[in-house]
Every structure is written in structure tokens, then in C-alpha cells.
Amino acid sequence: xxxxxxxxxxxxxxxxxxxxxxxxxxxxxxxxxxxxxxxxxxxxxxxxxxxxxxxxxxxxxxxxxxxxxxxxxxxxxxxxxxxxxxxxxxxxxxxxxxxxxxxxxxxxxxxxxxxxxxxxxxxxxxxxxxxxxxxxxxxxxxxxxxxxxxxxxxxxxxxxxxxxxxxxxxxxxxxxxxxxxxxxxxxxxxxxxxxxxxxxxxxxxxxxxxxxxxxxxxxxxxxxxxxxxxxxxxxxxxxxxxxxxxxxxxxxxxxxxxxxxxxxxxxxxxxxxxxxxxxxxxxx
Numbered sequence: 001x002x003x004x005x006x007x008x009x010x011x012x013x014x015x016x017x018x019x020x021x022x023x024x025x026x027x028x029x030x031x032x033x034x035x036x037x038x039x040x041x042x043x044x045x046x047x048x049x050x051x052x053x054x055x056x057x058x059x060x061x062x063x064x065x066x067x068x069x070x071x072x073x074x075x076x077x078x079x080x081x082x083x084x085x086x087x088x089x090x091x092x093x094x095x096x097x098x099x100x101x102x103x104x105x106x107x108x109x110x111x112x113x114x115x116x117x118x119x120x121x122x123x124x125x126x127x128x129x130x131x132x133x134x135x136x137x138x139x140x141x142x143x144x145x146x147x148x149x150x151x152x153x154x155x156x157x158x159x160x161x162x163x164x165x166x167x168x169x170x171x172x173x174x175x176x177x178x179x180x181x182x183x184x185x186x187x188x189x190x191x192x193x194x195x196x197x198x199x200x201x202x203x204x205x206x207x208x209x210x211x212x213x214x215x216x217x218x219x220x221x222x223x224x225x226x227x228x229x230x231x232x233x234x235x236x237x238x239x240x241x242x243x244x245x246x247x248x249x250x251x252x253x254x255x256x257x258x259x260x261x262x263x264x265x266x267x268x269x270x271x272x273x274x275x276x277x278x279x280x281x282x283x284x
Contacts, residue, residue, distance in 0.1 A: 024279025149195025149229025
């Protein structure tokens with residue numbers, strides 16, 4: 001039996017379609033990790049394993065074992081450092097890196113269309129000047145915050161954070177349940193620039209006495225802890241979450257689900273229900 005030309009063409013097209021998982025190339029993910037205050041040696045491995053268990057990805061890492069606030073990643077010194085990757089996961093803590101040209105080379109890649117997923121201390125990196133005060137669009141010390149879409153400069157004590165998904169229809173959060181972390185750091189929100197909130201975190205500090213014996217009343221603080229942004233003329237997709245200080249949080253299935261979805265969303269490979277596009281889920 002002969003197939004009609006249109007039917008034959010449709011069949012051939014379907015066979016060549018990325019709907020067939022074996023034809024889909026893995027997403028190329030770069031995890032950049034290192035710097036002060038966190039167990040990046042283990043967290044980078046937790047993230048890699050978690051992403052590979054959930055997605056069709058090839059993960060490479062740029063790791064600096066420096067424990068201080070000035071980790072320098074050799075890959076960022078190359079003009080085309082991003083060329084082999086579909087998305088960059090920024091998990092570095094580089095608070096005192098103030099080389100504007102170095103930082104500009106990172107941001108240039110994102111302005112030109114390379115998506116980013118920013119985790120925890122990435123929000124407190126690449127800052128200088130009076131960064132504790134609200135920055136103004138276009139100012140020399142505003143550029144990293146403009147990529148993030150929200151300005152954060154510090155955090156409170158390590159206490160549980162009640163996470164509430166405020167946008168339950170977004171592909172990154174659709175169907176995810178609110179949850180409460182172990183002891184974690186709630187980052188402040190100095191100002192929201194162009195970011196759009198996906199989740200808030202509420203932390204309650206118990207009543208206590210200060211060094212002078214004066215009673216400090218209990219305090220409840222709520223801040224945005226996960227959001228999206230569109231950056232630059234190409235409206236590059238950027239996702240950020242301030243959660244992720246401790247290893248137990250990073251290895252939490254709920255956290256890894258969130259980050260994996262963020263990776264998919266950043267490269268537009270997720271459907272409206274939060275499911276990977278055909279071929280981009282983990283291969284069985």
C-alpha cells in the first residue's frame with residue numbers, strides 16, 4: 001500500500017522529531033560553585049546528582065576550592081566562556097569580587113541570551129560601593145542585581161523557613177506543595193527590581209534577651225525566596241532562589257525538584273503543568 005505524499009512526509013517528520021527521547025541531546029548545564037561560608041565541595045555534587053536523576057542533562061562544573069569571599073573562576077576570564085552550555089547554575093559566593101570587567105564578562109553572556117539559575121549566595125556576590133542601599137538602574141554597582149531582578153544584601157539567623165508558593169500556576173511551581181525547611185537563612189529583600197515572585201518564606205524569631213538582659217520580642221519576617229526575571233534585550237530567562245545554605249536543604253527532594261524545574265524553564269523545555277518537554281526528562 002502506497003502512502004499519500006502528505007502522510008508520508010508527516011511520518012518522516014515524526015521520526016525525526018525530538019519527541020523521540022533518543023534523538024534529544026542532553027541539556028548542557030554548567031554549575032559554578034565555590035567561595036566562602038558553604039560546603040560547596042559536597043553541594044556541587046548533590047546538585048549534579050539531583051539534576052541528572054531528574055533531567056536529560058550533561059553537567060559540567062567550574063569549582064574553586066577557595067574558602068574566602070574572592071573565588072576566581074578561570075572559565076569566566078574567557079570571552080566565550082559560555083559557548084558550550086545551554087544554562088549556567090550560579091552557586092558561587094563571591095561577595096568581595098569587585099573587578100567590574102570580570103563581572104561584565106559574566107553578565108554579557110546572560111544579556112546575550114544564556115539563561116541562569118541562581119542559588120543562595122549568588123544573590124550576595126559581585127557587589128561593591130554602597131550596595132547595602134537600594135541601587136539605581138544603570139548605576140555601576142547595580143548590574144548584578146539587574147540580572148537577578150531583586151536586590152538582597154544580608155540575612156537573619158538560621159531558623160526554619162515556611163515556604164509558600166505565591167504563583168501556583170507558573171510551570172516552575174505548578175503542583176508543588178508548600179513546605180518548611182530545616183534551619184536556613186532568610187535573605188532580605190532590599191528592593192524588587194524586575195523580578196516576579198514565585199514563593200515567599202516566613203521565619204519566626206523567638207523572644208529572647210539581649211546582652212543587656214532586655215527582652216527582644218518574637219519577630220516574624222516574610223521575604224520573597226524564589227522568583228523569575230527577564231534580563232536584557234533578549235529577555236533572557238533568569239530564575240533565582242535564596243534557599244540553599246545547608247546540605248540537608250540542598251539534598252531535600254523538594255528543593256531539587258524546584259531547581260530542576262527552574263533549569264527546564266530557563267531553556268523553555270517545560271510544559272504548563274511543570275513536566276519536562278518530551279525527551280528532557282531523565283532517561284530510564
